[in-house]
Amino acid sequence: MSDMLLDTTLLSNFAHVQRPDLLRLAVGAEAATTPAVMDEIQAGEHLQLVPACDWSWLPVIELTDDERQAAAGVPLGRGESECLAVAQARGGTLLSDDFAARRLARHLGISVPGTLGVLQTLVQAGHLSLDEADHLLAGMISHGYRSPVRSSGTCSLNRIPAPGRLSRLVPGLSSPRAATLIHDPDDRQIPHNCHIQRTGGTIAHE
Structure with missing residues (x-):
């Protein structure tokens, strides 16, 4: 399975x-x-x-x-x-x-990460830099991806920091044998002008 x-x-x-x-x-x-x-x-x-x-x-x-x-x-x-x-x-x-x-x-109670979660996972694992992830995200957006953010980070769902910066990442989703995938934000809860703050690789939990 x-x-x-x-x-x-x-x-x-x-x-x-x-x-x-x-x-x-x-x-x-x-x-x-x-x-x-x-x-x-x-x-x-x-x-x-x-x-x-x-x-x-x-x-x-x-x-x-x-x-x-x-x-x-x-x-x-x-x-x-x-x-x-x-x-x-x-x-x-x-x-x-x-x-x-x-x-x-x-x-239905089904976990549902998406493209942002995949990009964040790659950044957290050291496979991409933030700049590389943002470049890929920009390319996806240019081809029609309706991203809720313009950077490969996500805003806190409970506390939005000052415009242009992020303070936390959302909790991760664990799979027994695969890499941890990070949940994406809900499109309706995230402003379109958010950007990621460099958090030193730490995933802060809500």
Whole structure:
């Protein structure tokens, strides 16, 4: 069983900056996706909406009949619906930047980090500098990613510091065998002009 289900938004964000290797580095061998997600990615590549990338490292799992039936009843896109159904049925985590999918996942008690959480994980692990992460984030935003922040950090959900600075990161999400993924902020709670404060690699808990 894969711990993490990656939807189309995650794959397309890292495809747009030609760094699927970083996504692989962050999620390790504990990630997978679904047939509908790969169909959406391949359709995007065919229409030249998404750069072609090598996703051969990412397993594509087959849904059970019960999971297919559950996905059919989810009011989301096919990719998000399949990932959500599998995450719920198998006790996994959904990685998504789709607002509706994130909201429904939280309602169902499913952990749902996203692109910002992946970038923060890479920074905390020393694989990227803050400047490198911000450069990647800017590239994703330029291709349509609706990021709630303009830097690879997140604002405190309970206390927003002076404009332009951040004081804390949100709590991490633990996976038994993969790297720790940091939760993203809720889009509605974070102003768009936030920037990260250099915290020396410490993840402060709420």
